[in-house]
Amino acid sequence: MSAEPFDVVVIGSGAAGGTAAYALTRRGARVCLLEAGRDYDPSAETPMFARNADAPLRGASTPDKFFGYYDATVGGGWDVPGEPYSAAPGTEFRWWRARMLGGRTNHWGRVTLRYAAHDFKAASIDGLGADWPFDYREFSPWYDRAERLIGVIGRNDGLDDAPDSPPGILQPPPVPRSHERLIVAAGRKLGRPVVANRAAVLTRPIDGRAACIYATPCLRGCSIRANFQSTTVLLPAARATGRLHTLTGAMASEIALDREGRATGVHYVDTATGAHRFVAARAVMLGASAMESVRLLLNSGGSRFPGGIGADSGALGRYVMDSVGSNLWAQFPQMENLPPFNDDGIWFPHVYIPWWGLAEQRAGRLDFPRGYHIELYGGRMEPAADTFDLLDEVAPGRYGKSLKQAARRYYGSFVRLSQRGEPVALARNRVEIDPRGSDRFGIPTLRFDVRWSEHELKQTAHAQKSMAEFIVAAGGRVLGDPRQDPARAILSPGRVIHEVGGARAGSSPKESVTNSYGRVWAVPNLYVIDGAVFPSSAHKNPTLTIVGFAWRASEHLAEHLGRA
Amino acid sequence: MHDRREVIARLLRVLAAGALLPALPAPLGAAAERADPQDAAEAGALGYGRDPNLLAPSVPWPLLLDAKLRPTVARLADLMLPADERSPSASALGVPEFIDEWISAPYPQQAEDRRLILDGLRQLDLAAGGSFATVDESAAVALLDQLCEPGGCRDPLAARFVACFRRICLIGYYTTPAGVAELGYVGYQPAAHFEGPPPQVLRRLGV
Ligand SMILES: Cc1cc2nc3c(=O)[nH]c(=O)nc-3n(C[C@H](O)[C@H](O)[C@H](O)COP(=O)(O)OP(=O)(O)OC[C@H]3O[C@@H](n4cnc5c(N)ncnc54)[C@H](O)[C@@H]3O)c2cc1C
Ligand code: SF4
Numbered sequence: 001m002s003a004e005p006f007d008v009v010v011i012g013s014g015a016a017g018g019t020a021a022y023a024l025t026r027r028g029a030r031v032c033l034l035e036a037g038r039d040y041d042p043s044a045e046t047p048m049f050a051r052n053a054d055a056p057l058r059g060a061s062t063p064d065k066f067f068g069y070y071d072a073t074v075g076g077g078w079d080v081p082g083e084p085y086s087a088a089p090g091t092e093f094r095w096w097r098a099r100m101l102g103g104r105t106n107h108w109g110r111v112t113l114r115y116a117a118h119d120f121k122a123a124s125i126d127g128l129g130a131d132w133p134f135d136y137r138e139f140s141p142w143y144d145r146a147e148r149l150i151g152v153i154g155r156n157d158g159l160d161d162a163p164d165s166p167p168g169i170l171q172p173p174p175v176p177r178s179h180e181r182l183i184v185a186a187g188r189k190l191g192r193p194v195v196a197n198r199a200a201v202l203t204r205p206i207d208g209r210a211a212c213i214y215a216t217p218c219l220r221g222c223s224i225r226a227n228f229q230s231t232t233v234l235l236p237a238a239r240a241t242g243r244l245h246t247l248t249g250a251m252a253s254e255i256a257l258d259r260e261g262r263a264t265g266v267h268y269v270d271t272a273t274g275a276h277r278f279v280a281a282r283a284v285m286l287g288a289s290a291m292e293s294v295r296l297l298l299n300s301g302g303s304r305f306p307g308g309i310g311a312d313s314g315a316l317g318r319y320v321m322d323s324v325g326s327n328l329w330a331q332f333p334q335m336e337n338l339p340p341f342n343d344d345g346i347w348f349p350h351v352y353i354p355w356w357g358l359a360e361q362r363a364g365r366l367d368f369p370r371g372y373h374i375e376l377y378g379g380r381m382e383p384a385a386d387t388f389d390l391l392d393e394v395a396p397g398r399y400g401k402s403l404k405q406a407a408r409r410y411y412g413s414f415v416r417l418s419q420r421g422e423p424v425a426l427a428r429n430r431v432e433i434d435p436r437g438s439d440r441f442g443i444p445t446l447r448f449d450v451r452w453s454e455h456e457l458k459q460t461a462h463a464q465k466s467m468a469e470f471i472v473a474a475g476g477r478v479l480g481d482p483r484q485d486p487a488r489a490i491l492s493p494g495r496v497i498h499e500v501g502g503a504r505a506g507s508s509p510k511e512s513v514t515n516s517y518g519r520v521w522a523v524p525n526l527y528v529i530d531g532a533v534f535p536s537s538a539h540k541n542p543t544l545t546i547v548g549f550a551w552r553a554s555e556h557l558a559e560h561l562g563r564a
Numbered sequence: 565m566h567d568r569r570e571v572i573a574r575l576l577r578v579l580a581a582g583a584l585l586p587a588l589p590a591p592l593g594a595a596a597e598r599a600d601p602q603d604a605a606e607a608g609a610l611g612y613g614r615d616p617n618l619l620a621p622s623v624p625w626p627l628l629l630d631a632k633l634r635p636t637v638a639r640l641a642d643l644m645l646p647a648d649e650r651s652p653s654a655s656a657l658g659v660p661e662f663i664d665e666w667i668s669a670p671y672p673q674q675a676e677d678r679r680l681i682l683d684g685l686r687q688l689d690l691a692a693g694g695s696f697a698t699v700d701e702s703a704a705v706a707l708l709d710q711l712c713e714p715g716g717c718r719d720p721l722a723a724r725f726v727a728c729f730r731r732i733c734l735i736g737y738y739t740t741p742a743g744v745a746e747l748g749y750v751g752y753q754p755a756a757h758f759e760g761p762p763p764q765v766l767r768r769l770g771v
Contacts, residue, residue, distance in 0.1 A: 045619070050618065053739050053744075056621055064613055069616070069621065077614065181766070182771060184771070213756075216752065334768060334769045338768060339748060341748075341750055344751040344752070344758075387734075387735075389731075396714045400644070403644060404646075404651070408748075
């Protein structure tokens, strides 16, 4: 297939771009997908059953592979060689990227939570930030579709902060693992919910995809297609239509505009040769991941849109967010010296602690405006380079036979509780083009200026205290100090890898970059479809909402292309 | 053969003086005269990169531990994790070779560990008046007792050395199939259902 102009050029092949490729080709559009990274084939490349014993450094984290040797991240990490970014003095921002077909969906954490009605309208409730330009009722059909397509386990628990899905969508979740049962019991004691996690993993086969076999780490990807990756779910279906043309090693550098200010296509760099190329299309969709999409907008527009496409709104590059994160480790005496048994499960949490404080917050009894949930990691996982990182805390100074006894005794008894919270969107938290920076292709790079406010710090103090309460109620001991200064406990912005915002959607071109469909106000055939459009970022991990938004935007565009 | 009491006395003296690990970068005595392998690593050995073959893993960097230090590493590793009624010693599971792989790796954490480990090992040999590998058991144990005891070394670098060495030993030991089995990890077993923990475990958990 060739024949330019394409109906649509989609930039990026992850959750957002993959969804657009899927939805648009289904609707008959001819799509050219530009992906900066290399081609990637999960059916041939996934080291499903590989063991740490066979990996360099036994799979330990390195700057080359931060999440371990077998992690399905190609060409990326906290830095991408030749593609730098910077942070304003006195600030830190960590930006995780991948350079591969499917982007970060090949190795993401698969936690798949819906926003609730109040999450779309938080500003109306507490006066901070901006509402989404649609409400839950309007958006929930897209959640339904997205959940059906990607496959999600979970239960409908009727909670105020975690909406139920319509019957027949969620797949049965696996029973909790050992350490998770301790937390479930603690929840009963404390009167707080601990419920089945929602994760993009199949426990029943659908669409020719197998069910999970409970045996291999999801972060490596899944060659039997039991979890959700763009490369196993979205792109094969798009390809099967015969209407998808994929260009890998194609780094978009600028959106081309004609004299009327309409998008005509995309300039890109062939990453193998450095050659500058152009692909023409009737419409362009930006799904390069939130910060990359903002960077493309900032780097486009020429003299027609000084400061970038959408800059006239005053919102471009602003209201950048990440989930609020902090950790607290626990050690559980009940988990010591357990007999051998298989506790692998789906490799991601089987249960989580949803936000229970909504009513209290509404009643003004909490000193922070937005909620958080708690995820659980650890327990009896495959022994790895970090298994005994905390051994010294509970059994200091050992060597010899007593060290071996300690290793046997404490193995699997460490559990990490992780806060995942909603930040408040602030105009001062921004990205801009670094006046001194460009990448190896000569494309100007980003400088981050993002700082936590009182809201996030107070939330973190509360979360640290709550996590300690859970640990104690579960009979564990707290490792670390939950009462420490929250400024020390809180992870730097970007570290949770839920970076969103920078080109928010809204109902007026005066304060937002796109309309409710991600359509750029100033350029009607240009859409932003990834996390860049988030006006606020609920504590719920963003990817399900990105998929729903990208799908809705793609249907909107398909209508306009007149090929419905 | 050294006189045992003399060796213990010297080791402990070195510890008490807080001089087991002198300030970097100038290593003491004989250690200084050899070309330092850490320079070789910094001079351009490469890691496995951002896109290694995950189906055929291999270690691309050259190993740096010199022949003289190998017995010292093996001795100390076996003191850390000796054979017992349940499982073999560190050296029987290839831990010394793993330590070599680890400290030779061209990554920041490993480079930091390398300096600490190589200097520490050389100081041990110096204090032992030759090779720590030949020090008799009671002297070695006396040393380890003091080195491992929290707050037992006045020299903070000595404490870091021993903690670092122990950490690498634990990784090298418990990620091997024998180490994994000893910990009782059972996994990577494809199944149609996840059964969850067995009843006797649930009883132990009290849930
Ligand atoms: C370890 C980890 C765990 C995570 N866990 C969760 C979780 O549990 N739940 C959740 O909801 N989210 C999670 N996330 C976040 C999730 O991965 C992202 O929200 C999601 O992948 C975003 O989709 P995207 O399409 O916007 O971006 P990506 O998936 O990053 O895809 C963007 C693609 O665009 C390409 N690209 C970038 N710039 C250009 C350019 N100029 N030209 C062409 N192509 C370009 C990139 O190479 C990339 O392939 C996690 C992320 C990580 C790293
Ligand atoms: S745990 Fe299940 S879904 Fe995840 S990679 Fe393994 S088989 Fe696939």
